Amino acid sequence: MANLTLDLFCKVVDNFGDIGICWRLARQLEREHGIAVRLWVDDLRAFQRICPQVDSGAAQQVIEHVAVRHWVGQDGEYTPSEVADIVIEFFACDIPPGYIAAMAQRPVKPVWLNLEGLSAEEWVEGCHSLPSKHPRLPLTKYFFFPGFTNKTGGLLCESGLEGERAAFAADPAAAPRFLASLGVTAAEAAGLKVSLFCYPYAPVAELFAAWRDGGQPVTCLVPEGVAADAVQAFLGQPAVPGAVRSEGALTVRVLPFVPQQDYDKLLWSCDLNFVRGEDSWVRAQWAGKSFIWHIYAQDENLHHKKLRAFLQRHSGGEALDAFSLCWNGARQGDWPDLWKGLAEAMPEISARSAQWQQKILANGDLASNLTKFCASLT
Ligand code: TRH
Secondary structure (H helix, E strand, O other), X not given: OOOOEEEEEEOOOOOOHHHHHHHHHHHXXXXXXXXXXXXXXXXXXXXXHHOOOOOOXXXXXXXXXXXXXXXXXXXXXXXXXXXXXXXXXXXXXXXXXXXXXXXXXXXXXXXXXEEOOOOOOOHHHHHOOOEEEOOOOOOEEEEEOOOOOOOOOOEOOOOOHHHHHHHHHHOOOHHHHHHHHOOXXXXXXXXXXXXXXXXXXXXXXXXXXXXXXXXXXXEEEXXXXXXXXXXXXXXXXXXXXXXXXXXOOEEEEEEOOOOHHHHHHHHHHOOEEEEEOOHHHHHXXXXXXXXXXXXXXXXXXXXXXXHHHHHHHHOOOHHHHHHHHHHOOOOOOOHHHHHHHHHHHHHHHHHHHHHHHHHHHXXXXXXXXXXXXXXXXX
């Protein structure tokens, strides 16, 4: 795919997942597929949280060989020569009408994709790669769905990721060194290490109480800004990086919000990872440790259906399913019991993770599938 150009449009709807996914995809397309990528993003501050090199005041900048444009609005005229060979809109964000008009004027029309959100539900297979003709212009847009089966676009996974993870795991000093760089003490690192990334409405206080009163020492590492009310209530002080408190068997420590590449290392360093949304959820699956997913809430509890679809596909076992359903408010349960069940099941869950990874990667990774799909259309 060398010499191709690609424009990826990202509207930050909420939090960090939109830009997290687009940034990951942009880098991989450039690095592994030799495509000249331009990433258009409307919220540079959100981008800066996961990628500190970002200058939030710059209209244009280049980061890791990816051209980044601040997408400031829908106005503006574009010439056909400004349009890329491949145009991707993330999550049905409306790209500027002037840009679409220029796409239609291009002698060779660009490949136009709408990259959708990840779901384990079966209907995704029927919608993946479907075309949608523009009502007026000679353009066709294709739906590209990430997913868990060979009838979907697969999942984002860099080619070197497993090698990096394995090298990190093989070096006994790597995790302690990484955690120490975030302020975690040796005593804290000796307990069961849990990273916590969830939405504010997760039952964090209930889980903290179960850990505090349980027999096993637990160190819970929480990036700044996550579950801030519950964390602050436990700490009895503002939840700023470095804040720490132990009570009973539980220690809670607030970490700085780490750059995206370091977030993988945090997942690799912990025994159990609480993740959320889409991108951290996928990374937890590559990390090969037990994980609990907090799904992004939708109206009419639609997300509970999505959660169940994933749990069924993943088959992590009864304890994991029960804990996950209660964590997401799809069921009520007793937290000390739920935790006891999960803690006992964790070695088996982690042991099965390699099998799960093989299954979901059998179909190839999303960036490779996407480039193949684009090639098939030209
Ligand atoms: O932040 P999220 O909740 O993002 C999204 C958005 O809300 C989006 O609108 C919605 O569509 C989607 O969820 C389902 O969760 P997610 O997807 O896990 O993205 C978080 C990103 O932040 C991910 O790329 C990892 C990164 N991250 C860091 O870089 N450093 C950190 O310290 C942490 C905790 C996360």
